[in-house]
Amino acid sequence: MKAFLNEDFLLQTPTAQTLYHDFAAKMPIIDYHNHLVPQQIAEDKQFDNITQIWLYGDHYKWRAMRAHGVNEKYITGNASDEEKFMKWAETVPYTMRNPLYHWTHLELQRYFGVTELLNKDSAKRIYDHCSALLRTKEYSVRNLLLKMNVKALCTTDDPIDNLSYHKQIAASGFEIKVLPTFRPDKAMGVDDELIFVEYVNALATAAGQSIRSLADYKAAIKARHDFFHEAGCRLSDHGLEHIYAEEFTEEEIELIFERLITGKLISKKEKWQFKSAMLVYLAHLDHARGWTQQFHLGAIRNNNARLLGALGPDTGFDSIGDFEQAKPLSAFLNHLDSTNQLAKTILYNLNPRDNELLATMTGNFQDGTIVGKMQFGSGWWFLDQKDGMEKQINALSNMGMLSHFVGMLTDSRSFLSFPRHEYFRRILCNLLGQDVENGELPADIAWLGKLVEDISYKNASAFFNFE
Structure with missing residues (x-):
């Protein structure tokens, strides 16, 4: 295996x-x-945190979250960025065999070195880790493009x-x-x-x-x-x-x-x-x-x-x-x-x-x-x-x-x-x-x-x- x-x-x-x-x-x-x-x-x-760069405007993820029964407050609504990320993390394990599952983990690994799976248990660790990196100069949008x-x-x-x-x-x-x-x-x-x-x-x-x-x-x-x-x-x-x-x-x-x-x-x-x-x-x-x-x-x-x-x-x-x-x-x-x-x-x-x-x-x-x-x-x-x-x-x-x-x-x-x-x-x-x-x-x-x-x-x- x-x-x-x-x-x-x-x-x-x-x-x-x-x-x-x-x-x-x-x-x-x-x-x-x-x-x-x-x-x-x-x-x-x-970007201040991973929600801003990853969830804002991403209707692929929004569709999945709605299908998972997530309230719109946590998708396009007035919930905090961290709350929105937690709801996405809870959704991710249920996206298996949808390309979102592959893309999510590829992006976490390639940009942030995250190799653990994203779920409700790992969500806080991953949110804090990625958000901290995004606030460094090496993770400005120009440097993200150069990185790829x-x-x-x-x-x-x-x-x-x-x-x-x-x-x-x-x-x-x-x-x-x-x-x-x-x-x-x-x-x-x-x-x-x-x-x-x-x-x-x-x-x-x-x-x-x-x-x-x-x-x-x-x-x-x-x-x-x-x-x-x-x-x-x-x-x-x-x-x-x-x-x-x-x-x-x-x-x-x-x-x-x-x-x-x-x-x-x-x-x-x-x-x-x-x-x-x-x-x-x-x-x-x-x-x-x-x-x-x-x-x-x-x-x-x-x-x-x-x-x-x-x-x-x-x-x-x-x-x-x-x-x-x-x-x-x-x-x-x-x-x-x-x-x-x-x-x-x-x-x-x-x-x-x-x-x-x-x-x-x-x-x-x-x-x-x-x-x-x-x-x-x-x-x-x-x-x-x-x-x-x-x-x-x-x-x-x-x-x-x-x-x-x-x-x-x-x-x-x-x-x-x-x-x-x-x-x-x-x-x-x-x-x-x-x-x-x-x-x-x-x-x-x-x-x-x-x-x-x-x-x-x-x-x-x-x-x-x-x-």
């Missing part, structure tokens, strides 16, 4: 152990999609953001590149017409120009796109239920926009047309600048209206949706490719039924111009766990080119989430190791080691070219 979380955790064969320890473990990290707060990096924030060998990370930012903290970080000479990502969801968010008009006004202020027409609106978006590019941005990101690919004419979109900014309501078809038009326009901007566009597809958000009203969005009430993906995605990508304006693209699915769909869809638009131009992205959100990662790797292997995959990301709001890269690398090495031991792959350790290094770091470095 193997000890839990020992050095060969998840590595079930000698080949897997060699691939991980000799090749994967030493690779730096490019975390090209996360939700870290740039201000906290710019100011090199020190991070070379570059990309935050997620609205087009109206002034990027002042990114500029402050760059000017400080910090070794790690901290770059923005252009996330224009609100720029096409016309489901609530009033909120959209408010956003148009905010965009006009950010761009320093008036917006009275569709042409003005597009010019303002382009100005912000240019502004982001100058700040080092090389990726965009869209969080969508599905791609919008309604047919439209420019005249129709001009009329729709005019109705919107004059306070009128528009139909569902018009909303989809507007979203379709904006997706195409934004994709053209990305292509012109040589950016990579990312599409996160398939979440159904804010399912619990009662608790949404009480706690707001992004508090743990989202789930996997079952939207049609294939036809609109095909139409959208084909439209861009028809004029040779399809940028480098990463597609992520939230419903596991769509693994093979995306894996084969990317192959339709590989054109030989860029290695791995079209990417089937890593397991996302509910799928960034062992089973989800294995299925994504297998689908990509069976229907695409695993060797050109740009690898893992955290998609996290926590500075303690970077062991997820280690988790992914161990799973990758274990799959390859099993194939070798089964005689399904040759025992060419040098070549397999190169493949592991490429997927862990080098492919992303070449693909995004942040240098």
Whole structure:
């Protein structure tokens, strides 16, 4: 019987152990999609205790605590930080076989040297130990990133953001590149017409120009796109239920926009047309600048209206949706490719039924111009766990080119989430190791080691070219 979380955790064969320890473990990290707060990096924030860095904003943990019957007071409520941690510690033993159990103990071990299991009996010792370390300079957020060998990370930012903290970080000479990502969801968010008009006004202020027409609106978006590019941005990101690919004419979109900014309501078809038009326009901007566009597809958000009203969005009430993906995605990508304006693209699915769909869809638009131009992205959100990662790797292997995959990301709001890269690398090495031991792959350790290094770091470095 193997000890839990020992050095060969998840590595079930000698080949897997060699691939991980000799090749994967030493690779730096490019975390090209996360939700870290740039201000906290710019100011090199020190957290007072482990609850603040570990439980604030972590809806994965919040969902588990609610399922365990923990009162909201100890989750997002007014309980003390120590009380909240104690409730989380009581919950942890019941999360066995949920990825939270692995992540929790990996993070405690990698950052704080804690090897005992977290439960109600160990909670006070672990809380005091970790909180004391967090109050030392060695545990500021910049040093936590350096501890994990991070070379570059990309935050997620609205087009109206002034990027002042990114500029402050760059000017400080910090070794790690901290770059923005252009996330224009609100720029096409016309489901609530009033909120959209408010956003148009905010965009006009950010761009320093008036917006009275569709042409003005597009010019303002382009100005912000240019502004982001100058700040080092090389990726965009869209969080969508599905791609919008309604047919439209420019005249129709001009009329729709005019109705919107004059306070009128528009139909569902018009909303989809507007979203379709904006997706195409934004994709053209990305292509012109040589950016990579990312599409996160398939979440159904804010399912619990009662608790949404009480706690707001992004508090743990989202789930996997079952939207049609294939036809609109095909139409959208084909439209861009028809004029040779399809940028480098990463597609992520939230419903596991769509693994093979995306894996084969990317192959339709590989054109030989860029290695791995079209990417089937890593397991996302509910799928960034062992089973989800294995299925994504297998689908990509069976229907695409695993060797050109740009690898893992955290998609996290926590500075303690970077062991997820280690988790992914161990799973990758274990799959390859099993194939070798089964005689399904040759025992060419040098070549397999190169493949592991490429997927862990080098492919992303070449693909995004942040240098």
